Amino acid sequence: MEALNLDYAKTALVLIDLQKGIVGLSPKGPEIVANAAKLVERFRARNGFVSFVKVDFLDGKEALKPATDQEPRSGAYPEGWAEFAPELEVGPRDHVVTKRQWGAFFGTDLDLQLRRRGIGTIVLLGISTNIGVETTAREAFQLGYDQVFITDAMAAMSEEEHDATCRFIFPRIGKLRTTEAFLDGIGS
Numbered sequence: 001m002e003a004l005n006l007d008y009a010k011t012a013l014v015l016i017d018l019q020k021g022i023v024g025l026s027p028k029g030p031e032i033v034a035n036a037a038k039l040v041e042r043f044r045a046r047n048g049f050v051s052f053v054k055v056d057f058l059d060g061k062e063a064l065k066p067a068t069d070q071e072p073r074s075g076a077y078p079e080g081w082a083e084f085a086p087e088l089e090v091g092p093r094d095h096v097v098t099k100r101q102w103g104a105f106f107g108t109d110l111d112l113q114l115r116r117r118g119i120g121t122i123v124l125l126g127i128s129t130n131i132g133v134e135t136t137a138r139e140a141f142q143l144g145y146d147q148v149f150i151t152d153a154m155a156a157m158s159e160e161e162h163d164a165t166c167r168f169i170f171p172r173i174g175k176l177r178t179t180e181a182f183l184d185g186i187g188s
Helices: 029-045 110-116 129-142 159-173 179-185
Strands: 011-016 049-055 095-099 121-127 146-155 175-177
Touching: 011 029, 011 129, 029 049, 029 121, 029 146, 029 179, 049 110, 049 129, 095 110, 121 129, 129 146, 129 159, 146 159, 146 179, 159 175, 175 179
Parallel strands: 011 049, 011 121, 049 095, 121 146, 146 175
Antiparallel strands: none
């Protein structure tokens, strides 16, 4: 496997929707959060830029409501739904993005903050692989970012959905690594 040779000063860790209400929906939630926490620790230790992205709504009126064949979600979100998993220890030096749709770039300041810091590469992970992560990855690709996808720090609602994105989409727009391969592959 090719070494990544990344510079933490020009690389951002972007974590998608690792919030209580979403992590709890995945049987792999605890594993995803544990792997994400290792990466957060490394980026913080190297003064890397860390951006936590969550989806949340003010009153629900800003949520997209397209006509689809699938029943829309109904009911109120549970208490603490939009809070980040506490194991990630989101702090005051971390960049927090609140998005209102699937992707982390549209309608947010993420691209602006990355460009102001001279960041050209993003390390991407989160839930759901084929929704929030993939949409963000496609947006990042169109904006010209290099990307590294941490495949064992993301999950979808099914293995088939996760595998399809990792097999057919991500290899066309970036590099795939596991948490350990990433941590070992760019040195300490």
